[in-house]
Amino acid sequence: MNPLAFQFLVIVRLGIKSLLLHKLRSALTMLGIIFGVCSVIAMLAIGEGASYEAQEAIKRLGSANIIIRSVKPPEDAKLSGIGRAQSIDYGLTYRDAARIQDTVPGVKRVLPVRIIRENVRFAQNSVPCQVLGTLSFYPEIVGLEIVRGRFLSDWDEINNENVCVLTVGLAQRLFPYQDPLEQSVKVDAFYYRVVGLVREQNLPEQRTQSGQMEGEPLDNNVYIPLSTSRTRFGEVLIRRSAGSFEAEKVELHQITVQMNDTATVETADPQIKTLLRRFHEKVDYETIVPLQLLRQAEQTKRIFNIVLGSIAAISLLVGGIGIMNIMLATVTERTREIGIRRALGATRRDITLQFLVETVVLAVGGGLIGVMVGVLTPLLVSHLTTMKTIITLWSVLLAFGISGAVGVIFGLYPAKAAAQLDPIEALRHE
Amino acid sequence: MAAVDTIIRLEGVKKHYVLGAEVTVRALDGVNLEVKRGSYVAIMGPSGSGKSTMLNILGCLDRPTAGRYYLGGIDVSEMPDDQLSAARGRMIGFIFQSYNLIAQLTVIENIQVPLLYQRKDLRAYYDHCVQLARLVGLGDRLHHRPNQLSGGQQQRVAIARSLVNDPLMILADEPTGNLDSQTGREVLELIDTLNAQGKTIVLVTHDERVAGRAQRIIHMRDGLIDREVLNGHRQAATAPPHKS
Numbered sequence: 166m167n168p169l170a171f172q173f174l175v176i177v178r179l180g181i182k183s184l185l186l187h188k189l190r191s192a193l194t195m196l197g198i199i200f201g202v203c204s205v206i207a208m209l210a211i212g213e214g215a216s217y218e219a220q221e222a223i224k225r226l227g228s229a230n231i232i233i234r235s236v237k238p239p240e241d242a243k244l245s246g247i248g249r250a251q252s253i254d255y256g257l258t259y260r261d262a263a264r265i266q267d268t269v270p271g272v273k274r275v276l277p278v279r280i281i282r283e284n285v286r287f288a289q290n291s292v293p294c295q296v297l298g299t300l301s302f303y304p305e306i307v308g309l310e311i312v313r314g315r316f317l318s319d320w321d322e323i324n325n326e327n328v329c330v331l332t333v334g335l336a337q338r339l340f341p342y343q344d345p346l347e348q349s350v351k352v353d354a355f356y357y358r359v360v361g362l363v364r365e366q367n368l369p370e371q372r373t374q375s376g377q378m379e380g381e382p383l384d385n386n387v388y389i390p391l392s393t394s395r396t397r398f399g400e401v402l403i404r405r406s407a408g409s410f411e412a413e414k415v416e417l418h419q420i421t422v423q424m425n426d427t428a429t430v431e432t433a434d435p436q437i438k439t440l441l442r443r444f445h446e447k448v449d450y451e452t453i454v455p456l457q458l459l460r461q462a463e464q465t466k467r468i469f470n471i472v473l474g475s476i477a478a479i480s481l482l483v484g485g486i487g488i489m490n491i492m493l494a495t496v497t498e499r500t501r502e503i504g505i506r507r508a509l510g511a512t513r514r515d516i517t518l519q520f521l522v523e524t525v526v527l528a529v530g531g532g533l534i535g536v537m538v539g540v541l542t543p544l545l546v547s548h549l550t551t552m553k554t555i556i557t558l559w560s561v562l563l564a565f566g567i568s569g570a571v572g573v574i575f576g577l578y579p580a581k582a583a584a585q586l587d588p589i590e591a592l593r594h595e
Numbered sequence: 596m597a598a599v600d601t602i603i604r605l606e607g608v609k610k611h612y613v614l615g616a617e618v619t620v621r622a623l624d625g626v627n628l629e630v631k632r633g634s635y636v637a638i639m640g641p642s643g644s645g646k647s648t649m650l651n652i653l654g655c656l657d658r659p660t661a662g663r664y665y666l667g668g669i670d671v672s673e674m675p676d677d678q679l680s681a682a683r684g685r686m687i688g689f690i691f692q693s694y695n696l697i698a699q700l701t702v703i704e705n706i707q708v709p710l711l712y713q714r715k716d717l718r719a720y721y722d723h724c725v726q727l728a729r730l731v732g733l734g735d736r737l738h739h740r741p742n743q744l745s746g747g748q749q750q751r752v753a754i755a756r757s758l759v760n761d762p763l764m765i766l767a768d769e770p771t772g773n774l775d776s777q778t779g780r781e782v783l784e785l786i787d788t789l790n791a792q793g794k795t796i797v798l799v800t801h802d803e804r805v806a807g808r809a810q811r812i813i814h815m816r817d818g819l820i821d822r823e824v825l826n827g828h829r830q831a832a833t834a835p836p837h838k839s
Contacts, residue, residue: 175711502698589657
């Protein structure tokens with residue numbers, strides 16, 4: 166081994182030996198750093214995990230997309246459901262979709278969606294679900310995975326075909342024993358031939374409405390061609406609930422506008438709003454821009470990280486002050502030893518190095534234990550709760566690096582103080 | 596350096612402590628002294644005579660206010676702190692009254708401490724350290740801690756430690772002060788042996804019997820050398836080895 170490295174190793178070993186002389190004291194001193202490092206890693210992991218899910222959900226909405234949804238205007242909501250049959254007319258229209266496609270620059274595709282709540286039946290099985298009337302490119306925009314068969318085609322759309330695509334979860338409930346492909350399911354009064362099975366990667370529509378559907382699985386979807394939806398269900402949707410019934414006339418529940426690239430999203434957003442405002446008397450729609458949500462989420466996360474980081478930094482600072490305090494006491498206690506070492510030829514630098522090494526060993530040792538505890542804590546949290554946690558490498562490195570830095574910064578003063586002692590005074594010290 | 600026969604030369608060394616605006620303590624007030632290689636010198640004197648200050652100066656723990664101190668032919672009287680540390684480690688072996696071993700280190704590690712500060716490779720000198728431990732009769736206690744040893748044994752460790760760098764001189768400060776007379780005699784005999792092997796010994800004591808073992812006894816008073824006694828029968832036994 167390199168003599169210099171060996172020399173350093175000897176100093177480190179002697180430092181550890183000195184620390185082991187007071188095991189409890191060293192352990193207690195380390196605790197401050199352990200908690201500091203642990204809290205940095207655990208807090209960042211929990212924060213990271215919390216923001217991750219939100220961000221993933223937003224990302225899956227598509228950063229090049231603008232989503233417009235029909236919203237029941239509040240004044241009409243009051244009137245509805247009071248005995249008398251009353252049709253409420255609101256929401257997005259086919260013409261809105263066409264206008265956006267024609268007038269807003271940079272639009273790649275416009276995807277209209279109708280959502281109808283119905284039961285779907287096969288033999289004795291009946292499952293409440295959402296019937297989505299949409300076009301053939303729906304999977305590309307929303308992110309559907311086609312598991313078997315095919316999705317709806319343009320041919321289906323043109324010919325008002327009675328075909329449908331089921332989500333995997335729904336298919337399992339409807340067809341516990343049979344192969345769902347090419348079977349016919351009944352929705353309302355009509356039969357639809359199953360042509361494909363899909364898996365939803367993301368269900369924004371349901372997720373926002375899940376308040377009404379609590380307890381139900383999220384993937385009960387039946388996809389049918391938009392034209393079929395229009396002819397089979399008509400424009401006026403009637404919903405019966407205990408003692409009253411509601412009728413609403415909604416052409417489209419959602420329009421997803423896909424832009425050519427993410428750069429045009431933010432210019433297109435106000436243009437779409439202006440366009441809709443011109444043709445809608447009331448504000449019976451809302452727009453969601455995933456890109457903006459993503460930005461906000463990232464901003465929030467940044468602030469969150471800064472706050473968490475500051476808290477953790479303060480705890481590390483406190484730990485560092487604890488170390489400095491103990492090291493100052495140690496220097497006083499070991500004045501005699503410092504005198505002896507000086508007499509035996511140690512320079513001031515040797516003494517500084519010795520005490521600095523001891524402090525750094527304390528801090529880094531505490532840092533290592535802190536990293537272990539800090540990695541275990543989030544794992545435990547996600548094991549015991551449903552909270553997602555993500556331990557990032559940089560948070561571990563950061564925490565560990567800070568603990569080392571704390572050792573050097575807070576060790577320097579006591580070490581310098583030790584080195585400045587006069588050897589004669591130090592030797593005389595009792 | 597090996598050829599220098601005068602290990603210590605003090606020329607008009609003064610050490611003044613300024614305690615206040617008006618009060619100056621003249622701990623040493625112009626001391627001249629020469630110590631030859633291989634000699635055994637005892638410094639005696641009542642407290643306040645400048646004995647301790649002399650020890651500190653001779654041990655390179657302190658610098659004189661005025662005058663010159665040549666240690667092994669090198670002027671150390673105005674050396675900066677770091678060089679002074681190096682000079683202590685290389686040229687002086689200390690033996691203290693209270694042994695001054697490092698509590699958390701074992702016997703062998705205590706002996707190694709001066710090597711550490713000479714940037715020596717401890718592995719290469721391990722056998723040397725073991726030999727020194729055997730020399731002082733502690734070959735079977737290498738891995739004991741100081742608190743597991745008797746006072747006499749601890750002082751023997753200190754003697755082994757003082758020898759590890761093969762210093763020009765050994766500076767002993769009341770080496771038997773904390774020992775009973777029997778153990779003290781054994782330690783002094785060990786020091787005698789070292790002197791017989793050619794080591795230069797400077798011993799500070801107020802005990803006549805301890806000083807009696809030296810060839811030269813220097814009595815100090817009021818910061819000056821008061822008188823010097825040559826101890827005839829000892830001098831004959833260990834004459835300094837003159838070359839040429």
